[in-house]
Amino acid sequence: MALLAVDLCQLVIPRIIKWAVDGLRNHTIDGSQLRNYAALIMLLALAVAVLRFLWRYLILGFSRLLEQDIRDALFHHLLSLDSAFYQRRGPGQLIALATNDLTSVQMACGMGLIAAIDALLMSFAAISCMAYIDPRLTLLAVLPFPLLAVTTRFLASRLHRHFKRVQEQFSLITEEARGAINNIRLLKIYTREAAQCAQFDIIGRSYIKHSLKVAKIQGILFPASGFIANISLLIIVFFGGRMVISGAISIGGFVAFISYLFMLTWPMMALGWVSNLFQRGLTSLARIQEVMDERPVLRPVIAAGRKIGQPDIISFHHLTFTYPGQNRPRLKDITLDIRPGLLGIVGRTGSGKSTLCALLARLYPVERGQFFINKLDVNDIDLNSCRRLLSFVPQSAVLFSTTIAGNIAFGAPETTREDIEAAAEAAAIHDEIMAFPHGYETEIGERGVRLSGGQQQRIALARALLLRAPILLIDDALAAVDAEAEDRIMAHILAYAEENMVIMVTNRLSPLRRARQIAVLDNGRLTALGRHRELIAASEIYREIYAHQESGNNNTNNTENTGLQNSTAHTSNLTRQSYAA
Ligand SMILES: Nc1ncnc2c1ncn2[C@@H]1O[C@H](COP(=O)(O)OP(=O)(O)O)[C@@H](O)[C@H]1O
Ligand SMILES: [Mg+2]
Structure with missing residues (x-):
């Protein structure tokens, strides 16, 4: 509900701008009316902010609670498993499960859900409003947007892949430093300090290499999406501008149209990003489920299990x-x-x-x-x-x-x-x-x-x-x-x-x-x-x-x-x- 209200308010703002602009152009409004419009926009913006906070808080809070539940269940389950299981699964793997995988499930249920709902509602509503102003122009304007979603998705998945490497490299660095400091005496006795430093340097370099890749993709992401959004703008200015000249739409409608277009940019990027987030969440959930499906070979309590007293033999x-x-x-x-x-x-x-x-x-x-x-x-x-x-x-x-x-x-x-x-x-x-x-x-x-x-x-x-x-x-x-x-x-x-x-x-x-x-x-x-x-x-x-x-x-x-x-x-x-x- 809060969500709907937010988007509604958000969508009304360009309408007001349209009224204001059209009014200004036709000289039908004066200064005090303009102030009223401004006040209305202010009020709506405030309402958007408050409501947005509310529903984000609710969904994020829910995802945190969910995370806590899964974590507790996982830990409880892990403690019930026996040596045969731990023989197969190393501690590193299990820690990753409880940290990385759990986080991606939480992200999918929290930010992912928020962004998905937000993006879908917003794009649906924005497109409808645009269509209300002029359907043909809308069709032309949204033409580049699927491209935007696909590009974002592609970049987001690459970003994630490299980001994971960066995290792995980082834990290698920590591990290496910890090992060296813990075994400092051995290191000195075998005079391995220089070799250890060289080794450390190699790991550090590979960390930086992957970090630079991440920086590169992060660098590309926004310019690329901005570029695609600008193609839309170009289309609108070109075709829409001509429609204004021919009187098919008003200037106010034209300005509102452009505002809606900017509102669409983020949801389209979000769709790409979110689909990636969901995919990761699902894979992680499957990995967690796999461990949850493990059963201890040694059953703690067998139904007919006897208790035993003082052993004689x-x-x-x-x-x-x-x-x-x-x-x-x-x-x-x-x-x-x-x-x-x-x-x-x-x-x-x-x-x-x-x-x-x-x-x-x-x-x-x-x-x-x-x-x-x-x-x-x-x-x-x-x-x-x-x-x-x-x-x-x-x-x-x-x-x-x-x-x-x-x-x-x-x-x-x-x-x-x-x-x-x-x-x-x-x-x-x-x-x-x-x-x-x-x-x-x-x-x-x-x-x-x-x-x-x-x-x-x-x-x-x-x-x-x-x-x-x-x-x-x-x-x-x-x-x-x-x-x-x-x-x-x-x-x-x-x-x-x-x-x-x-x-x-x-x-x-x-x-x-x-x-x-x-x-x-x-x-x-x-x-x-x-x-x-x-x-x-x-x-x-x-x-x-x-x-x-x-x-x-x-x-x-x-x-x-x-x-x-x-x-x-x-x-x-x-x-x-x-x-x-
Ligand atoms: N957890 C384990 N998994 C697989 N093989 C093991 C494990 N623990 C020991 N072994 C193997 O079993 C053999 C006997 O080991 P162990 O019982 O520790 O010998 P001891 O205590 O007499 O030195 C060794 O060959 C060892 O490599
Ligand atoms: Mg032994």
Whole structure:
């Protein structure tokens, strides 16, 4: 409604001008009447402005609300998807979906809709008014306009293509700078500064190249459309002028006609621009929909999903596992029973230890009949109740940029300070935390204190210990912890293992001396199972790891590794993982 009113007011203005001009020419109006006309125009212009504001506000507001709804739905959905999905879709892609694609949907529903309605109504109304003055002249005048719409559309789509490149290049620049600054020490040690600068310069140049293209198209757009509009003007002046001379139309009509023509220029450009906007919006919507149609492979709650209590036995029965989308199995024919007590898992890098941990944490789907908890197939157990049985310390410590207490209490935010301190004590980190300026309230990460690799690992351990889950799973997460702290931690873990299951992946054998069982993995297969002494006698791989470690001990290679590891751990876990793999 507001929209109609706006266009109506807008269209009346040239009519008034017509009256005024015709009146002036025929000397039928005086100064006060002219003032009245002026006042009327002023009033109408004001009404146009207010109404235009109103309906724009309504549509833009609506498009923002819509954007918010889609964003929330997308985020909610993303969190429900599992590792199999994230294995296929990188973070960059998903971020683009939540930013660029969402923006183009919002643009189509907001500015696109506004411009489309505005342009259609305006051009329809303007053309009708022109036709009212003189139909033939109208036909001649609008002849070049389809050309204008097509040109704008063409330029707009090119503009968008280059603009997208510019954005991509810009994120490359940011990424490059971030990488260099984060890894400044590595850069200096390998004396790569000059090479890095050169690399940065190349990316910067390509950014400028694309920006210049954008500038060029932006530069062409308005002159080109202005030129086409002027062709129309030419037609009108030529033919319309002759009609005025011959008296077919009045001078006022002629002037009004030209005003209508100028009103048409923008809608015609808008049509080209809008069709491009809509097309982009639709493609983006399709991309978002594609992700929304994804279903988690692991169903969080199976209808008949059983809840599970204290686990007494976990069994793998000829377990074979292939990562989604790959064809080579990474675990082969593993048969193993796990009972309360400490189970060690050792093996060379790449032998499948972390993969086994991921399966225990139910991060990937497993076939039926291969993995049981308390004799129940895991596929029949409610996923969340299954995960709550377990606290998992992954191979690389992931810490958030918040306080130390916040990091430890991540899995149980309601917990008391005593419990947090007890967990830190058990992870042999309490004294070091107390030595920080703000104790447990010390901020860590980008804007807080930097922690050594060993400190990070022990905080991650404390986070898991706090949960007191019946299954504690530690994936080689103490590699940077020094021997003395490790002894203290092991004392706690052994006590804990008397009533619970503790599964510990490590390549340091000393903590496993008192393990109930040690499993040796090699190339995805379980090659030996037994206690330390038995394995020394029976397993060649175990002996090899043992020998390697003994020599390492003598070189004191085993102590805490601060330095570089420390600087990378917060920011790029990806890098660390790819190193580990
Ligand atoms: N998310 C993954 N997707 C595909 N392959 C993987 C993934 N994680 C590990 N792998 C592969 O599985 C094998 C076993 O890796 P992993 O379980 O991490 O070994 P470990 O922890 O014993 O060093 C390696 O060959 C590795 O490349
Ligand atoms: Mg591993």
